[in-house]
Amino acid sequence: MSRPPLPRRVTVVEVGPRDGLQNEAAQVPTPTKIAFVEALAASGLPVVELTAFVSPARVPQMADAVDVARGVARRPGTRYSALVPNLRGLAAAHDAGMTEIAVFAAASETFSQRNINQTIEGSFTVYAQVMRDAGVMGMRVRAYLSTAFGCPFEGQVPQARVVELTERLLTMGAFEVAVSDTIGVATPGQVADMVDLLRARVPAGVIALHLHDTRGTALANVLAALQAGITTFDASAGGLGGCPFAPGAAGNLSTEDLLYMLHGLGIETGVDLDAVVRASQLIGPSLGHSLPSRYLQAASSVSPR
């Protein structure tokens, strides 16, 4: 049987220290966060999003952004990124030594207004300024496009709108758009269709997929996206983060589960899976619950052998 060819190499973007910890109830001590980021980078992960320069009143889990950004010993060859919501966040990230940032847009109007308190258009006006100023400072900007496969408030999100907003973010200056299944509702046919629509307008290399495993479909969606030509995927060590729209359910796709499948498919990542497991085990005790990663649970259990 002929099958779609798969890419030889995939880039895994580690978002656990930011997207993961931001959605955990626990306040993790700053030195633990720093050790976690350093362990993740040491595993060979090429990109680590390490914090967010956001309002400590709104997101207390990220109140130590400056200390984390300054405290992490940089590993040569690793890229470090941080989320910023506006020009003030950009300035703070720059002051803390960041050279790469990310902005967080939404494809659903209701989600945008409830999550970042701005209309989609309002947020794009801000992000255009952020990207322009970041460019002047020599910083690279990644963009998230959340709720691209469904919205907790609006339900279905038109695919044409996702394509249009992705193109606008790239035109504004983003080097990559992480098209995001924020609530983990996507199934593989939907992912393949979306990738096909996006690839008709922009190169595959500027599209990342940010998948959540809330209904168990994340790795099947990765497989469909690999077959459709995507080579960059976000993941969170241990599946850190949960799902704010379904308390107790899984959220971010786990880095371990993603790596296990990619390596099993013969796809290179440059990452040592065992080292990621150790990083997750390092932060796990600070969270007050077990991490949802299937691979981590299997690796952490006692074998009868």
Place this chain on the structure above:
Amino acid sequence: MSRPPLPRRVTVVEVGPRDGLQNEAAQVPTPTKIAFVEALAASGLPVVELTAFVSPARVPQMADAVDVARGVARRPGTRYSALVPNLRGLAAAHDAGMTEIAVFAAASETFSQRNINQTIEGSFTVYAQVMRDAGVMGMRVRAYLSTAFGCPFEGQVPQARVVELTERLLTMGAFEVAVSDTIGVATPGQVADMVDLLRARVPAGVIALHLHDTRGTALANVLAALQAGITTFDASAGGLGGCPFAPGAAGNLSTEDLLYMLHGLGIETGVDLDAVVRASQLIGPSLGHSLPSRYLQAASSVSPR
């Protein structure tokens, strides 16, 4: 982009009441088991494996096999099956009114000897007798071929052996072989390769896949198998069962997760997903732990809407 065509319809074989409960520490009351099986059948699941006629000393969870088999009100159009290890089990299943049974073989010699206390050849001798006698009694026999994608003791299992043993089970009289990833190690390329090898020798319609989600890859493996032409998949409501080789880790692929993906792909199953969720919620409180199904966890959580 051209993609492999998917089947229009899939048969989901529910194994929770047998393979699931057999691997749970809790002893679930017989009336709860009967209500669980009846709820699963009422959801539209076409096949329910409801118990095992095995030694109560070895598998105390199945000690009430006769009461469960006799107690379940039969739903027209639903097939009911039960595991039997030998001629004594066959007689007991027949006496309890069963018309379909399953036998459990292994593709790994060490696993066969440790799990069912017989060599592979010894077990095949027994199963040949079971299939012959079952045929005389007008009963259909399904066969499991466990550890087809890896063994907890031997590691890799040769694909040629899996193909050979599958063919022998079919020749002996099995109407279907459930090729099983007993420890949840398979990745999608391995599954696609195995299906291609099997389909070169036997029709796709006599092959079922029995996948475990121990490392998170089960649904990606289902997608690869669908693309390779497989149309029958085993699953366990709620992901019931755990993994005896990795305590605390996930085991059986969850029926809810499987249905969510299949329906999202536009594939018909005839099953009401919400009704399966209710069946899992019915048995959940008897187990002493939360069920691992991602979809069930999301469906059971409180939405902020």
